[in-house]
Amino acid sequence: xxxxxxxxxxxxxxxxxxxxxxxxxxxxxxxxxxxxxxxxxxxxxxxxxxxxxxxxxxxxxxxxxxxxxxxxxxxxxxxxxxxxxxxxxxxxxxxxxxxxxxxxxxxxxxxxxxxxxxxxxxxxxxxxxxxxxxxxxxxxxxxxxxxxxxxxxxxxxxxxxxxxxxxxxxxxxxxxxxxxxxxxxxxxxxxxxxxxxxxxxxxxxxxxxxxxxxxxxxxxxxxxxxxxxxxxxxxxxxxxxxxxxxxxxxxxx
Numbered sequence: 271x272x273x274x275x276x277x278x279x280x281x282x283x284x285x286x287x288x289x290x291x292x293x294x295x296x297x298x299x300x301x302x303x304x305x306x307x308x309x310x311x312x313x314x315x316x317x318x319x320x321x322x323x324x325x326x327x328x329x330x331x332x333x334x335x336x337x338x339x340x341x342x343x344x345x346x347x348x349x350x351x352x353x354x355x356x357x358x359x360x361x362x363x364x365x366x367x368x369x370x371x372x373x374x375x376x377x378x379x380x381x382x383x384x385x386x387x388x389x390x391x392x393x394x395x396x397x398x399x400x401x402x403x404x405x406x407x408x409x410x411x412x413x414x415x416x417x418x419x420x421x422x423x424x425x426x427x428x429x430x431x432x433x434x435x436x437x438x439x440x441x442x443x444x445x446x447x448x449x450x451x452x453x454x455x456x457x458x459x460x461x462x463x464x465x466x467x468x469x470x471x472x473x474x475x476x477x478x479x480x481x482x483x484x485x486x487x488x489x490x491x492x493x494x495x496x497x498x499x500x501x502x503x504x505x506x507x508x509x510x511x512x513x514x515x516x517x518x519x520x521x522x523x
Contacts, residue, residue, distance in 0.1 A: 291323040298399060299346055305372045305416055306344075313407065320403040324396050331394060332373065332388035339377035340383050341400045344367055348394030352386040361475045364428055364433075366391075375385070375424075377401050378408075378417055392468065435478040443477045444487060445453075445516035446505060448497075462506040469502075 291299075297318035300306045306314060323346065326332065332343050341383055343350070345367045352365040352373065364386060373388050378401060407413045434443050435521040453464040457478045469474045470488075474481045496512065498505045506512060 291397075293318045296321050296323065299344070299370075299397060303344055303370045303372065304420060305375065306413075309407075309410065309413060313410070313413075317399065318379055321397045321399050324398060326390040326394040326396065328390055328392045328394075330390045330394075331388075332390065333384050335385060335387045336383050338360055339374065340402070341398050342372055342374040342377045342404075343388070344372050344397040344399060346395040346397055348428070349391045350394060350396070351389050351391050353389055363472065363475045364431055365424060372420065375417060375420055378404055380420070391472070400468040422450070439518065440477065440479050440483060440487060441515050442518050443479070445512050447473075447477060448504070449509075449512060449516055452506060452509075462509075464504045464506065466504050484501040 293315075297314050300314050300317055300321070301309075306317065321344075326348075333339075333341075335354070347369055350367045350373050351363050354362045354364055356362070366489075374384055377384070378399075380401075432447055438446065448464060451464045455462060455464065467476070470485060471481050474484045477484065488497070488499070492499060496506075496508045498507065
């Protein structure tokens with residue numbers, strides 16, 4: 271599943287597809303975001319005036335791995351995936367950002383380059399925030415603490431993903447993904463409803479699996495009554511079995 275368009279030659283900062291969002295709209299978006307909520311009004315006013323909005327089609331790049339980290343992006347609408355690519359072109363989705371969340375925020379603390387490729391999944395609108403315009407914010411303790419928390423969360427999620435992908439079987443990886451999703455939804459007993467990614471290929475990239483193997487596993491669980499599916503909505507019927515599968519050691523030859 272190739273999320274990035276094959277001929278994506280431009281990133282968001284070089285895109286000519288700017289969108290008209292007035293200053294008040296940009297300020298409101300910043301004020302609701304994880305990164306900037308609660309900052310003083312003059313700071314939000316200045317950021318709104320200096321930020322630029324961009325429309326992005328599905329598969330367009332916000333930035334590439336190893337691009338200069340001179341800006342971060344705030345997702346206004348849609349989803350952006352953080353992706354690593356293997357030498358064979360295989361994709362591994364290591365994180366994501368939705369509406370109100372930032373991606374590439376390490377740029378704000380002086381990172382020299384981005385460490386993953388950020389790709390729009392579906393139609394996406396982002397606000398671009400250049401590091402040069404945010405330097406003064408690093409003297410704001412509230413903002414600095416917020417950035418540190420967000421980066422710590424990203425590191426924690428990446429470490430957990432690395433542990434899961436390296437040490438667990440596909441069956442366990444899928445079970446852990448579904449349990450995490452049910453925990454976020456607050457429904458961990460009875461029948462839980464989970465909205466899956468738009469395509470099975472995206473889910474496969476999240477689990478470091480091939481699409482055929484993932485599909486076969488899902489069908490097997492469905493036949494066993496562990497889950498049921500309707501389009502991209504999955505229902506968990508047996509949490510006890512799911513927890514057992516999540517902790518099962520990988521069988522090696």
